[in-house]
Amino acid sequence: MNSKIFRAIWIVAIAVFLASLLLIMGSLYSYFSSVQKNQLRIETDLASQGVSLSGADYFNNLKTENYRITWVSPDGEVLYDDEANTAIMQNHLERPEIKQALKEGFGESTRHSYTLEDQQYYAAKRLPDGSVLRLSIVQQSVWSLLFGFAQPICFVIFAALILSYILASRSARKIVAPINEIDLEHPNQYFGQDNYKEIEPLLRHISAQQIQLKQDQEEIEKAALIRQEFSANVSHELKTPLHVISGYAELFENGLVKEEDIKPFAKKIHAESLRMTKLIEDIIELTKLDNGGTEMKWEKCDFYSIAENAVDTLESAASDMNIKLIVNGENAPVTAIPQMIYSIVYNLCDNAIKYSQPNGYVSVTVTQNDRHTVLTVKDTGIGIQEEEQERIFERFYRVDKSRSKEVCGTGLGLSIVKHAVMIHKGNIRLNSVLGKGSEFIVTIPNYPGIT
Numbered sequence: 110m111n112s113k114i115f116r117a118i119w120i121v122a123i124a125v126f127l128a129s130l131l132l133i134m135g136s137l138y139s140y141f142s143s144v145q146k147n148q149l150r151i152e153t154d155l156a157s158q159g160v161s162l163s164g165a166d167y168f169n170n171l172k173t174e175n176y177r178i179t180w181v182s183p184d185g186e187v188l189y190d191d192e193a194n195t196a197i198m199q200n201h202l203e204r205p206e207i208k209q210a211l212k213e214g215f216g217e218s219t220r221h222s223y224t225l226e227d228q229q230y231y232a233a234k235r236l237p238d239g240s241v242l243r244l245s246i247v248q249q250s251v252w253s254l255l256f257g258f259a260q261p262i263c264f265v266i267f268a269a270l271i272l273s274y275i276l277a278s279r280s281a282r283k284i285v286a287p288i289n290e291i292d293l294e295h296p297n298q299y300f301g302q303d304n305y306k307e308i309e310p311l312l313r314h315i316s317a318q319q320i321q322l323k324q325d326q327e328e329i330e331k332a333a334l335i336r337q338e339f340s341a342n343v344s345h346e347l348k349t350p351l352h353v354i355s356g357y358a359e360l361f362e363n364g365l366v367k368e369e370d371i372k373p374f375a376k377k378i379h380a381e382s383l384r385m386t387k388l389i390e391d392i393i394e395l396t397k398l399d400n401g402g403t404e405m406k407w408e409k410c411d412f413y414s415i416a417e418n419a420v421d422t423l424e425s426a427a428s429d430m431n432i433k434l435i436v437n438g439e440n441a442p443v444t445a446i447p448q449m450i451y452s453i454v455y456n457l458c459d460n461a462i463k464y465s466q467p468n469g470y471v472s473v474t475v476t477q478n479d480r481h482t483v484l485t486v487k488d489t490g491i492g493i494q495e496e497e498q499e500r501i502f503e504r505f506y507r508v509d510k511s512r513s514k515e516v517c518g519t520g521l522g523l524s525i526v527k528h529a530v531m532i533h534k535g536n537i538r539l540n541s542v543l544g545k546g547s548e549f550i551v552t553i554p555n556y557p558g559i560t
Contacts, residue, residue, distance in 0.1 A: 118280050122273035130266075145246060146230055150217070152176055153232040153244045160242050165189065176244050177229075181207055183239035201243075206233040210241045219248060350381035350388075392521070405446045412441035412450060412482050413475045419454035420473055423462060431467050434458070438475030441482045444556045449529040454484065456522035457549050461488035465546075477555065484551040492543040501539070502527040526551075533557055 156178060159167040168178070168189055180189035185202025187195045201207050209216025210233035217232045233243040296312040296319070357374045360366050366374055420436050427434040443450075454473065461471040469489035476483045493501060502523050526549075530537045535553030 119273055119277035122277055123270070126266075126269045126273065142248070145248070146217070146232075149176070149230055149232045149244055149246050153234050153242065156244060157234040157236055157242045161236050161238075176246055179243040179245070181233075181241045181243060183211070183241075188240065204231075204233075204243075206231040206243060207241050209233070210235045210243075211239075350385040353381045354378050354385075388521070405448055407444060407446055409442060409444055410447045410450065412443050412445070412477070412484070413438045414440070415447060415450045416454045416473055416475050416484065419451050420458060422455065423458050426459070427462050427471065430462060430465070432462055432465050433470040434462070435470060435472045436474075437472065439477070441475050441477040442555070443477075443482050443553070445533055445553070446529075449532060453526050453529050453551060454486075456526050457484075457486040457551075460522050461486055461490060461547070461549075464488070465490040469546075480555060481552050482555055485548065486551075487546065487548040489546040492545050493539070493541040493547055494543050495541075498539055498541060502537075 156167075160180065165180075165188075168180075168191070171178070171191070173191055178189070178191045179187060179201070181201045182188055185200040185207065187198045187201055189195065190198060205218040205220070206216040209218075214235045215233070217230070219228070219230050228248040229245045230248050231243060231245045233241050235241050296316045300309060300312065357366075357378050360374065416438070417436055420434055424434055458471055458473060465471060465488045471489075472485070472487045474483075474485040474487075476485075527537060530551055530553065533553040534557040535551060537552075538550045539547065540550070541547035
């Protein structure tokens with residue numbers, strides 16, 4: 110970065126210098142041309158006075174190193190020229206400066222000289238006898254001016270290159286130094302400082318990214334901890350039914366089971382097998398939800414019909430506990446994953462039934478407006494303490510540990526519900542009073558779109 114900034118500054122400095130040099134040379138050329146013309150006019154005036162007083166004798170022993178002198182008669186005949194043979198020279202009556210001088214008293218022009226084959230300035234003045242005295246001087250070209258100043262120009266260019274190199278190097282280091290000194294771990298300390306004003310947006314972006322990375326890291330660590338706890342909990346939950354099944358099987362194997370105990374033992378083994386199967390099914394479903402439900406298909410479906418199916422499945426379990434299961438609502442078309450909608454209703458109702466008091470009821474209501482569909486599951490169960498309400502969606506968390514053993518729950522139902530609601534871009538709320546019951550309210554968009 111330092112080398113790039115250095116090259117950029119040096120190139121700009123050289124470009125500015127060359128542009129300035131061209132501008133100065135142009136100005137100098139214009140200035141020297143103007144000086145040449147003024148000097149030519151003065152010399153023409155002086156020479157015309159000499160010729161007027163002395164006539165042709167004025168040219169005797171006259172030394173002119175830089176000027177050409179031509180004397181022309183009123184009819185254009187060349188009477189004298191210090192650089193050419195007058196006998197072979199053309200009539201000068203049509204020369205622009207001669208015509209102007211004869212008409213106005215003084216004339217001047219700039220043109221190529223066919224006699225001397227170069228670019229000339231001409232100045233001519235009419236004398237009292239009607240003749241014209243003309244002086245000319247070679248016009249300096251830009252290149253002749255450059256060659257004349259070649260030595261000082263080369264020195265200036267060389268000095269400018271060295272100076273610009275030094276200044277560019279120092280400027281590049283000065284610009285890059287604050288950037289190299291930035292502590293990227295703590296970019297906030299540079300906010301508002303003049304040295305970092307230009308790169309403050311970048312520093313703010315870095316700061317925001319660091320915050321995001323820290324949050325992501327915390328989420329990763331949290332997810333890793335959850336997976337670790339989940340694995341431990343799964344092992345623990347599976348261990349219990351496996352031990353029960355293994356224990357009863359061992360009794361059968363050793364012939365220690367009485368005739369009248371065979372049926373109760375078999376029933377217990379069957380119940381524990383079902384519990385283990387349900388746990389595995391919930392784990393599989395939760396794993397799919399953790400992947401965002403990518404294996405499941407979004408489609409148009411009726412939320413109310415799905416709720417009715419879930420309630421029908423649980424009708425027998427509710428009757429066994431003498432709990433009345435009620436469904437209210439209307440058709441509610443949504444774009445959703447039907448399996449997840451079913452799982453939401455099923456798990457909420459199953460949980461409500463298991464933790465309800467005998468002779469109680471579980472009410473399921475589905476309503477819909479233009480934007481959202483709302484599922485409400487209300488029970489007359491044991492309720493949930495306020496300090497535990499935020500934790501009920503954690504995996505394997507149970508409100509009533511002693512009662513949960515009796516109802517054979519896996520502890521994953523509400524966690525499945527929460528994940529399914531999140532995938533549908535919805536939310537879930539809980540209203541619960543200890544000893545009186547709970548109310549779960551699920552709200553999802555009618556058409557959340559497929560993501």
